[in-house]
Amino acid sequence: MQKGKSLATFLQETTSPDLSRMLLSIAESTKALSHAVRNIGMLNLSGSTGETNVQGETVQKLDDFSNNIIMDLCKASGVCAGYLSEENEDMVTLSPEGRFIVSVDPLDGSANIDIAAPVGTIFSIIPRVTAPGPVTHADFLQQGDKVIAAGYAIYGSSTILVFSTGEGLHMFSLNSDDNHYYKTHTHVSIPSNGKIYSLNQGNLSKFETVSQQFIEWCIAHDKPTSRPYSLRYIGAMVADMHRTFIKGGVFLYPAAIGEKKGKLRLLYECIPMAYLTEQAGGRAINGSQRILEIMPTELHERCAIIIGCRDMVGKYMEFAGAEVNA
Numbered sequence: 001m002q003k004g005k006s007l008a009t010f011l012q013e014t015t016s017p018d019l020s021r022m023l024l025s026i027a028e029s030t031k032a033l034s035h036a037v038r039n040i041g042m043l044n045l046s047g048s049t050g051e052t053n054v055q056g057e058t059v060q061k062l063d064d065f066s067n068n069i070i071m072d073l074c075k076a077s078g079v080c081a082g083y084l085s086e087e088n089e090d091m092v093t094l095s096p097e098g099r100f101i102v103s104v105d106p107l108d109g110s111a112n113i114d115i116a117a118p119v120g121t122i123f124s125i126i127p128r129v130t131a132p133g134p135v136t137h138a139d140f141l142q143q144g145d146k147v148i149a150a151g152y153a154i155y156g157s158s159t160i161l162v163f164s165t166g167e168g169l170h171m172f173s174l175n176s177d178d179n180h181y182y183k184t185h186t187h188v189s190i191p192s193n194g195k196i197y198s199l200n201q202g203n204l205s206k207f208e209t210v211s212q213q214f215i216e217w218c219i220a221h222d223k224p225t226s227r228p229y230s231l232r233y234i235g236a237m238v239a240d241m242h243r244t245f246i247k248g249g250v251f252l253y254p255a256a257i258g259e260k261k262g263k264l265r266l267l268y269e270c271i272p273m274a275y276l277t278e279q280a281g282g283r284a285i286n287g288s289q290r291i292l293e294i295m296p297t298e299l300h301e302r303c304a305i306i307i308g309c310r311d312m313v314g315k316y317m318e319f320a321g322a323e324v325n326a
């Protein structure tokens with residue numbers, strides 16, 4: 001690997017000491033998770049805990065382990081006031097004087113663990129809006145436009161940390177020789193168009209008409225636009241989005257009949273990925289609204305998402321007939 005700047009040096013040069021400390025703590029936790037994912041068999045971390053989380057999903061041992069590691073390191077940073085995770089029913093106050101609120105999906109795509117396929121961690125950081133003391137719902141229920149940093153780590157054939165602090169998208173790779181992150185790409189831009197669409201197509205008959213029409217368009221033959229497009233679906237948003245950032249395309253988890261808000265969670269999946277996508281020049285909508293303009297009303301709220309290349313999301317908007325400010 002061609003080594004660029006270390007993460008610590010890069011953050012020191014580009015962000016405030018507090019935000020740098022917050023991001024370095026999260027980055028440190030992703031190193032521990034990367035090690036755990038790669039050594040799951042040896043660490044007795046495969047299988048489920050036998051419990052279900054607030055979403056009604058089976059908790060994998062690695063979900064629980066990941067959540068504890070990230071929460072402990074966020075607390076140790078001393079700057080994280082409040083923490084929300086897919087694995088905790090409620091928000092947690094960590095440092096009552098802290099400036100930051102962190103929302104996390106500790107191990108996205110956990111159904112991939114048992115088959116050694118990619119998984120990852122997704123996070124966003126917003127400023128605390130209430131006075132020092134226990135955090136409240138108002139601290140977490142803020143529009144995505146308030147995000148000051150967001151990112152993900154992907155534990156795939158290599159471990160890569162991708163983040164933005166509002167000035168473009170940066171990618172750092174974990175060097176297994178010294179266990180430090182080094183810069184590999186900065187100011188990554190998502191191609192304006194692509195040839196890949198990504199969704200759980202088995203659900204097609206349940207999706208709203210506009211999504212069905214869009215998929216029909218993706219698979220129609222049309223030489224000038226290189227259609228039909230290829231379908232790629234890893235089943236972990238973090239991995240499907242990582243491919244989208246590098247190769248272009250569009251990722252969808254749209255609304256379905258009876259499930260108007262789709263499946264993915266607004267605060268710790270859709271908002272961070274929407275923020276990163278816009279930082280890379282792409283677009284993210286829920287079908288009728290720009291994701292970063294949605295005002296969350298619940299901690300574990302779900303949100304339909306259509307995200308990726310500008311032109312492909314634009315095409316979806318044409319089918320939706322939506323005037324979206326995106």
Ligand code: AHM
Pocket residue numbers: 057086105107108109110111200235236237238253263
């Ligand atoms: P998780 O965070 O509990 O692992 O679940 C979220 C995952 C996403 O990463 C992925 O895009 C989606 O669920 C896959 O859902 P489906 O199996 O319905 O295609």
Ligand code: MG
Pocket residue numbers: 105107108109237269
């Ligand atoms: Mg997830």
